[in-house]
Amino acid sequence: MRVESASPPSQVAEVLALLADEMAQVDAVIAQRLSSDVALIDQIAHYIVHAGGKRMRPKLVLLFANALGFAKPARFELAAVVEFIHTATLLHDDVVDESSLRRGKPTANALFGNAASVLVGDFLYSRAFQMMVSVDRMRVLEVLAEATNVIAEGEVLQLMNMHDPDITVESYLRVIRFKTAKLFEASARLGAVLANASPEVEEACAAYGRALGTAFQLIDDVLDYEGDALELGKNIGDDLREGKTTLPLLIAMERATGEQRALLRHAIEEGEQEKLQDIVAIVRSTGALESTREAARTEARHAAECLSHLPPNRWTESLLEFAIQSVERHS
Numbered sequence: 001m002r003v004e005s006a007s008p009p010s011q012v013a014e015v016l017a018l019l020a021d022e023m024a025q026v027d028a029v030i031a032q033r034l035s036s037d038v039a040l041i042d043q044i045a046h047y048i049v050h051a052g053g054k055r056m057r058p059k060l061v062l063l064f065a066n067a068l069g070f071a072k073p074a075r076f077e078l079a080a081v082v083e084f085i086h087t088a089t090l091l092h093d094d095v096v097d098e099s100s101l102r103r104g105k106p107t108a109n110a111l112f113g114n115a116a117s118v119l120v121g122d123f124l125y126s127r128a129f130q131m132m133v134s135v136d137r138m139r140v141l142e143v144l145a146e147a148t149n150v151i152a153e154g155e156v157l158q159l160m161n162m163h164d165p166d167i168t169v170e171s172y173l174r175v176i177r178f179k180t181a182k183l184f185e186a187s188a189r190l191g192a193v194l195a196n197a198s199p200e201v202e203e204a205c206a207a208y209g210r211a212l213g214t215a216f217q218l219i220d221d222v223l224d225y226e227g228d229a230l231e232l233g234k235n236i237g238d239d240l241r242e243g244k245t246t247l248p249l250l251i252a253m254e255r256a257t258g259e260q261r262a263l264l265r266h267a268i269e270e271g272e273q274e275k276l277q278d279i280v281a282i283v284r285s286t287g288a289l290e291s292t293r294e295a296a297r298t299e300a301r302h303a304a305e306c307l308s309h310l311p312p313n314r315w316t317e318s319l320l321e322f323a324i325q326s327v328e329r330h331s
Helices: 009-033 039-049 056-069 074-097 108-111 112-137 140-163 170-192 199-223 247-255 258-271 276-285 288-309 314-328
Strands: none
Touching: 009 056, 009 199, 009 314, 039 074, 039 108, 039 112, 056 074, 056 170, 056 199, 056 314, 074 108, 074 140, 074 170, 074 276, 108 112, 112 140, 112 247, 112 288, 140 170, 170 199, 199 247, 199 288, 199 314, 247 258, 247 276, 247 288, 258 276, 276 288
16 A cells, blocks of 8 residues: 555645745755854865755755744744754764765765864754754754754664664664654654644654654665665665665565575675675565565655644645655655
8 A cells, every 4th residue: 555645736846836945045044054264164064065965854844834834934944953963964974884975976074084074063063053042942942952862872773783683673663763763753843843833733743754754764775775876876785884784684684595694694794795786686586675665655654644633735735745755766
């Protein structure tokens, strides 16, 4: 069963056009807030923020704020805040993972070095907190302070799980909830906070973001074994090289023959890529990729159900489209 679209194409196009106009406002805030007298901060921050990406988290802030009737400029400020937090995590992630390619371009650490990347990531975090204070809402600070703390915990959990072929699906999902889904959750929740929504509606928005973020990461894990580096903007097999035991690998190990399982375990433990083609073939032949996609669709369906707590309007309908697109994408 797939999540089905409920919006006519004309309405989707209209909302996308409106969202594009709103994101232009967010980009203006980002450009203004990135400014620093320190040249290297300017250079690296602009490089990573403008390196592409789907900008899903700031879009969630805007979509939920509009769906709940909040139309003040604070939504642009908070949309920029979540993008800064996300960008800071990318800078730190790439250093920890020793990544060389992201969104089809060299990573900041590959170009500028690890030390500069970590320090500019710190700058983006601190600038984000300056911007939060400017909104003058304690609930905003509570939401984002908790989110950044949980994300840090997720990073450490993932580090602890590296090169471990025996982690459980529950442990894997916990990392996703902490490391990826938490900022999706916070972004959706912020739209409700700005609109002074009831606790019930705020929790429904947060649940949507959490489910969407989980689905989004599940598809990212699928894409590590599909397509090519040019299409995905990353190096194929990076997760394996980094020793990340993702759901496609966990499912494949469960279904593989004894010999295949031994090969997968060894590859995870050693971060080995010499037999990458064999490993990809095993993952595909066991149906692990489609099973992971179906797990993502289950999360997307849950996200869609959460929208019943929101007023019916074009923005709420576009959030349904957002959920559909997150799981049916191939890049």
